[in-house]
Amino acid sequence: MTTLDPSAGPARLPLVVVTGLSGAGLSTALKSLEDLGYEAVDNLRLSLLHALVSQFHDRPLVVGIDSRTRDFDAEGLLEELRLLRLRDDMAVKLLFLDASDEVLQRRYTETRRPHPLAADRPVLDGIARERQLLQPLKDTADEVLDTSQLSIHDARRHLGQVFRLDAEPRLHIFVTSFSYRQGVPREADIVFDVRFLDNPHWEPALRPLSGLDAPVAAYVERDPDYAGFFANLTRLIGPLLPRYVREGKHYLTIAIGCTGGRHRSVHITHRLAMWLRDHGYKVVEGHRDLDRKEPGGPVEPLDDRSRPGRAASGGR
Structure with missing residues (x-):
């Protein structure tokens, strides 16, 4: 690019x-x-x-x-x-x-x-x-x-x-959630997979909600591995951004995926976007597959074998 x-x-x-x-x-x-x-x-x-x-x-x-x-x-x-x-x-x-x-x-x-x-x-x-x-x-x-x-x-x-015409030297960051069912965003520079986190899809009350809703956010953050993962995520990304700026990179796309692109990846994306803004970066937040409608209604992830509670990998 x-x-x-x-x-x-x-x-x-x-x-x-x-x-x-x-x-x-x-x-x-x-x-x-x-x-x-x-x-x-x-x-x-x-x-x-x-x-x-x-x-x-x-x-x-x-x-x-x-x-x-x-x-x-x-x-x-x-x-x-x-x-x-x-x-x-x-x-x-x-x-x-x-x-x-x-x-x-x-x-x-x-x-x-x-x-x-x-x-x-x-x-x-x-x-x-x-x-x-x-x-x-x-x-x-x-x-x-x-x-x-x-x-x-x-x-x-x-x-x-x-192709912008201004000479603003700041790094513009786009953070997006996505569904692995629909494929990894081709424009992504960095991709993270959060399918290891506990899956709200298996909770009937949470299934129709999204990662932008407080009950889903609370559920995801109760996962015993969540706090350590998010701390490591920001610890990894933080030092990279000044180096990208130093090398002349003006934009960066970070993609975070779960199976359906509705719950876990949406919440992590939202939290990461807030963290980046708090650290002075210009950020656009997106959720590529949040409103995607699937034929026949919700489909249970083929790679989630545990329900409810801890999911081996998939889910929305």
């Missing part, structure tokens, strides 16, 4: 080229950067990139170039970027938007739109063809953002951290 270099100074005008798989969120990325203060141009012909850049001298620019354009060529775009990076008046970054085949297929099915590379064939054929076509760009991108598990809000937050 990279950020725009604040030390580049006002003489180096930011230029972000956005590309990636169709359906991965290119329009969202362009709009997000436009909201940050960039001049946005979408679906630009590759042959016009040089002329466009030559016209912009006083405002950051974000340009969308992808497989929809008639003269699109991955190697040609890489060569244009190489030449632009030789200029001493521009700070050039390549942003690549990605998502899993399953998610892309679902998005196309929901919108009922044809894939640009598979107008008369199955969507998966177009996805496979486009993925192969764009691989050289993904391999060399300054920033690859996988949107498979991201909401629009989460994607905008992430892009705002990476």
Whole structure:
């Protein structure tokens, strides 16, 4: 992951080229950067990139170039970027938007739109063809953002951290809970697994609540291992943060998971966010899977073998 270099100074005008798989969120990325203060141009012909850049001298620019354009060529775009990076008046970054085949297929099915590379064939054929076509760009991108598990809000937050235009040196921290059933957040820098803690899921009165509710918080904190774990957690994280700042890192994502992403991970995330704020850090707290609805109602974790009381591993 990279950020725009604040030390580049006002003489180096930011230029972000956005590309990636169709359906991965290119329009969202362009709009997000436009909201940050960039001049946005979408679906630009590759042959016009040089002329466009030559016209912009006083405002950051974000340009969308992808497989929809008639003269699109991955190697040609890489060569244009190489030449632009030789200029001493521009700070050039390549942003690549990605998502899993399953998610892309679902998005196309929901919108009922044809894939640009598979107008008369199955969507998966177009996805496979486009993925192969764009691989050289993904391999060399300054920033690859996988949107498979991201909401629009989460994607905008992430892009705002990476491509912001201010030179604020503070470390921005995003702490999120998640469900291991739904996969580890792909943007996470540090991941902690709290499935070893006692599981509120097995208490009927607590099951419909979340880790943000006081009864669940009290239950989790009664676990004999909780106090030691949280003390060690903060003892580990605390010394890392100044080092990240010293190395020029401007944002950090910490993910904390349990099986369902509703009880234990939510409480630990909330407590950690409070601890970080108390120590002067700018923190955004999120709970990726807290409101996720599962087909057929609650499902008992397959990896929890003890009930009620101490759970071997899983649970919500």
